[in-house]
Amino acid sequence: MGNGTSIGRVRGLGSAKAGSHHWLIIRYTAIGSLLLTVWFGVSLLLLPNFSYPAVHEWLSRPVPATLAALFVLINIWHARLGIQVVIEDYVHEDANKFASIALLNLVTFAAGAFGLFCVIRLALGGA
Amino acid sequence: MAQASPSRNRPLSPHLQIWRWGPGMLSSILHRVSGVGATVGIFVALWWLGALVSGADAYAIFAKHASAWYGVVVLVGVSWAVIAHTITGIRHFVLDIGAGYELTRNNFWATVCTLLGFVLTAAFWAALLLR
Numbered sequence: 001m002g003n004g005t006s007i008g009r010v011r012g013l014g015s016a017k018a019g020s021h022h023w024l025i026i027r028y029t030a031i032g033s034l035l036l037t038v039w040f041g042v043s044l045l046l047l048p049n050f051s052y053p054a055v056h057e058w059l060s061r062p063v064p065a066t067l068a069a070l071f072v073l074i075n076i077w078h079a080r081l082g083i084q085v086v087i088e089d090y091v092h093e094d095a096n097k098f099a100s101i102a103l104l105n106l107v108t109f110a111a112g113a114f115g116l117f118c119v120i121r122l123a124l125g126g127a
Numbered sequence: 128m129a130q131a132s133p134s135r136n137r138p139l140s141p142h143l144q145i146w147r148w149g150p151g152m153l154s155s156i157l158h159r160v161s162g163v164g165a166t167v168g169i170f171v172a173l174w175w176l177g178a179l180v181s182g183a184d185a186y187a188i189f190a191k192h193a194s195a196w197y198g199v200v201v202l203v204g205v206s207w208a209v210i211a212h213t214i215t216g217i218r219h220f221v222l223d224i225g226a227g228y229e230l231t232r233n234n235f236w237a238t239v240c241t242l243l244g245f246v247l248t249a250a251f252w253a254a255l256l257l258r
Contacts, residue, residue, distance in 0.1 A: 027220070027223065030216055030220075034213060034216065034217070037209060037213055041209075041210075041251065044255070045251075045254050045255060045258065050190070052179070052183045052186040052187070052190075055179055055186075056179060059176075059179065068176075072169075072172070072173070072176075075165075075169055076169060079162075079165065079166040079169055082162045082163075082166070083163070083166060086159065086162075086163065111169065111170070111173060114173060114177065115172075115173055115176060118173070118176040118177055118179070118180045119176065121180050122176075122179060122180055
């Protein structure tokens with residue numbers, strides 16, 4: 001960070017150059033999320049009840065299992081991008097912001113791995 | 128010394144308490160609130176999924192909490208968050224293509240989308256409970 005030349009004073013103060021990509025990915029994941037959320041909502045309404053056998057039978061079938069895996073992943077991805085925006089808006093201290101984003105990334109991957117593991121285990125008859 | 132640091136007390140844009148409330152503002156704020164609420168919903172769904180994989184006993188524990196009064200509060204809240212965020216999200220798609228910024232039209236759709244979030248949540252639970 002220089003204080004001699006004009007360019008030195010402004011360097012690093014512009015946009016982070018990744019904003020439009022982030023903005024677009026939020027929209028792309030929103031499209032997938034919209035379709036899968038409608039599927040999920042309708043499926044809940046079509047289930048005979050929420051007993052263990054009924055839900056287990058539903059999510060063990062190939063197509064619901066595939067859609068459930070996509071549902072979990074796309075929504076975690078979309079939520080990760082959205083929560084990042086919230087963090088960047090309200091957490092101003094650099095160190096806290098870095099820690100928050102790092103924690104967000106850890107939770108994102110943990111949640112995604114857990115969700116995917118559960119769906120696959122259910123579909124392949126392990127549980 | 129040019130440094131982007133909060134300690135320099137750079138001017139902030141006027142915030143919530145400055146502006147007169149309007150439908151677009153309410154819709155925008157609820158979009159963020161419901162987005163965070165829907166994120167909470169992901170973890171409820173993961174618990175549900177985890178309980179399902181862990182077996183009937185674990186599922187019974189989840190069902191006990193989900194049907195308790197606090198569980199119902201969370202589930203109703205989460206269902207509103209998902210439905211409202213979906214509706215205001217569709218509103219954002221329309222705004223993203225540059226449409227719907229005329230004052231009366233913007234106010235109208237912001238109001239409709241906000242109300243629709245509550246109406247569809249009520250309809251969802253009615254369909255669920257009356258089936």
